[in-house]
Amino acid sequence: MVTFSKILENNFYSRLIYFVNKNNIIADNQYGFIKNLSTDLALLDLPSQITKALDDRQITVGIILDLSKAFDTVNHSILLDKLELYGIRGKPLNSMSSYLSNR
DSSP, rough: OHHHHHHHHHHHHHHHHHHHTTTTSSSSTTTSSSBOOOOOHHHHHHHHHHHHHHHTOOOOOOOOOOOHHHEEEEEEHHHHHHHHTTTHHHHHHHHHHHTTTTT
């Protein structure tokens, strides 16, 4: 059974992805949450990036974080400020604010 909140989440996600793609907000090397760019691909791409950096005599540092529960700890006020900074305003921002309130 699909709940109403899941329908709203999917709708908002679709519109948000369209917006960030249209406005080129997400970096080219962003993996995860992006169609055809899974975190598995990031792991496959990593050795070639390290090898290229070492061949170019660059300093190479890797930081790997597990952010699977990151959204549970996000400060909603900061998130809403960031969304507004990226151009999400008016009804979409108000909807997100309402959705996040009392969670």
